[in-house]
Amino acid sequence: MAVELTTEDKLEYNFFPNRSGYFQFRVKAANDAHIALSTAAAEVDPMYEIFIGGWGNSRSIIRKNRTKPDVAEASTPGILNDNEYRGFWIRFGNGSVAAGREGEGQPFVEWRDSENVIVEYVGVCTGWGASGNWIIEQAGSSPSAPPAMGGRGGFSSVCWVPASNGQVPPSSFAGGEDNGEQVYIVRSNFGGGVIPGKLVPSHNVAYVPWGGTENAVPEYEVLCDFNGSWLACNGANIPANAVPAGQSEDGEPLYVGRVVHDGNLTVGKVQPSHGCVYIPYGGQELGFPDYEILVQ
Structure with a gap:
């Protein structure tokens, strides 16, 4: 089931339950589409953040526990667009965090942590001068319905x-x-x-x-x-x-x-x-x- 959501220029996460190890979405934003992987429906440690199109839509990073230095970084100029939806996936589990574009198998940014953080919730927000429109493929409320990429419009048809x-x-x-x-x-x-x-x-x-x-x-x-x-x-x-x-x-x-x-x-x-x-x-x-x- 897809959920449509609008986020303001506030850097305030909207959280959804997700223990599936996979998160897929489309977003329309000028810059700074942020995703949080958290153990609770709040900004608490331990937590990962993926910033897509930060620094004026030029870089994407992975950060742990809201602190610098960033643990992974990639040059991604123009990865977001405020006039069209762009699709992405996030994969997490067993200490691994990776983000990639819809339709591409290889991540554009990834990192492996020595700590195995059990992610229970995924959050999204926008900020730094940008608002966002999201189409989120919602994980099932129970583990019997994990999502998968593909199908109509790139979302799950499994x-x-x-x-x-x-x-x-x-x-x-x-x-x-x-x-x-x-x-x-x-x-x-x-x-x-x-x-x-x-x-x-x-x-x-x-x-x-x-x-x-x-x-x-x-x-x-x-x-x-x-x-x-x-x-x-x-x-x-x-x-x-x-x-x-x-x-x-x-x-x-x-x-x-x-x-x-x-x-x-x-x-x-x-x-x-x-x-x-x-x-x-x-x-x-x-x-x-x-x-x-x-x-x-």
């Missing part, structure tokens, strides 16, 4: 359809194969998180990898109406256009990956902090550092 007991909704996205049978991409609430996994329809259940085990789940959500693709990936090098599909019990964003094992192409979860994809297979949770990741 669709998850509830199903159960082996049901395959129309337009389900097939991501693998098990003994000649198509395997579909699912996610399910399990172990305090929302875990990506696989659906083998003939088994009448879906499976998610968690706690070292292949866990059968009778109720799940299936990825539908999706036109993404797969990209070769290694370890924790998550591409910016990877599709967030859930989160761990600790709030870490999880992605969809797949790997060939035992002659089958099996879908599972990518957990960046572990540097691998985990697949549910043969009663076990198996990890692989080299895999394909779902992107959009």
